[in-house]
Amino acid sequence: MEITYTQKGDYLYPDLYLPPQPTEDIGRFGRMRKRFLKEHQKDTFALLLMENRLQEHLIEINRQALEMIDTISEQTAKATGVTEELKASDQLEWIRRMNELRAAAEQQVIREIVLI
Template sequence: MTNTKITYTQQGDYLLPDLKLPEQPKVEIGIFGKRRLRYLERNRNILYTNLLTKGKLTAYLTDIDEQAENMFDRLVRQLAEREGVTEQLKAENQMLWVKKMNSIRNRAEEIVNHELIYN
């Protein structure tokens, strides 16, 4: 059994407990993880608070970010293959290749956002 001594601070007429959140590991979270964090803060407040107070928020965001990156990469490869966007096209017509790849990346990002981030 752990010794959990609670200390209090006087605030006017009240004694308030000195509570601290569990330490979160310092991890760099990617763009998809940051988007998910903003979504949770704004739209899923209970889930956000539960993850935060249990000390699981960073691990959760890291996992979501990794899943989203993998899904994004897989979608870009599949869409490029399906639409014939190849290295040969890149060598022959760079501007067309860039246009098509930008379109593919935008669509893949929208799918990832819809399926994983804002769900």
């Protein structure tokens, strides 16, 4: 790898460029993961940052978390009888139970994906 230089005054400065970063939002779970890495796994955070892979990692964590929440919510809803029939007969009860299922799924995902 050959490095080129630019002269400014009496000094030569290397022409260093970072590859383009993904512009996708890291999302809620990506932000949680970033904070966890910064506070509790400083070595991993520094390594990902130096290798220019932090943004990719955070986007992937967010994507995995969202997929897992959807999957867990659907499976738990089926298992506990939260169906379209309940939605048609008692919407408020259906919403309450779905919110509970989603909150439980989010807590599980945070423990299993974000905080590892």
